[in-house]
Amino acid sequence: MLTKKGKYGLKALVDLAQLNPGETAFITEIATRNNIPKKFLDAILLELRNAGILRSKKGPGGGYSLSRPASEIHIGQVIRTLDGPLAPIRCASRTAFEVCEDCADPERCEVRRSMTDVRDAIASILDNMTLEQFVENDGNFSAAPTARVPQSAHTA
Structure with missing residues (x-):
């Protein structure tokens, strides 16, 4: 069964996949748009970043973005990263x-x-x-x- 962690991770990735190339989004923006608890989303996005699915940038113009095109990110990898086998x-x-x-x-x-x-x-x-x-x-x-x-x- 897909956990809340997996579901929220997918929702966040869908949100980021809809950004224009070069754009980033702050955690608070993603959390608000998708009704995800910010603290939980912090941990989820960190796992996705550590797995190489996301990248983050600090400071002005910072935030999260996909580390590669959405066409190269497979849903199976995302679910295994967040929920395990x-x-x-x-x-x-x-x-x-x-x-x-x-x-x-x-x-x-x-x-x-x-x-x-x-x-x-x-x-x-x-x-x-x-x-x-x-x-x-x-x-x-x-x-x-x-x-x-x-x-x-x-x-x-």
Whole structure:
């Protein structure tokens, strides 16, 4: 599930993607326009800056801006930066894999296998959608490139 942190981060990035080239925005402006608590937004934008998604400038004419074109920022990277792995459970994660306490054999676990398919479908959509597409489609994921859902996800 997308957390408030992830949602607010996406809203802030959409806001910044709509600026003219060379323009910046102050945190207070972004927070006010998007109804995001400023203190929370401070922490979110710092994480996005540290991940190389945003850049910041101090002083007159300062503020935040995208570090590269919106066409080069993928939604999957943003969500992973703010919310962590996309997998719905740890045993299905590629980057934060943990065996479940009640699982004798993760390789034969049907729950893990199904959740791995879910992870792959989510990643396919988010990793193929850029911030530019997200803005152009008003955040409509159904307008994103079609995700290829693994065949095992369609079986009962």
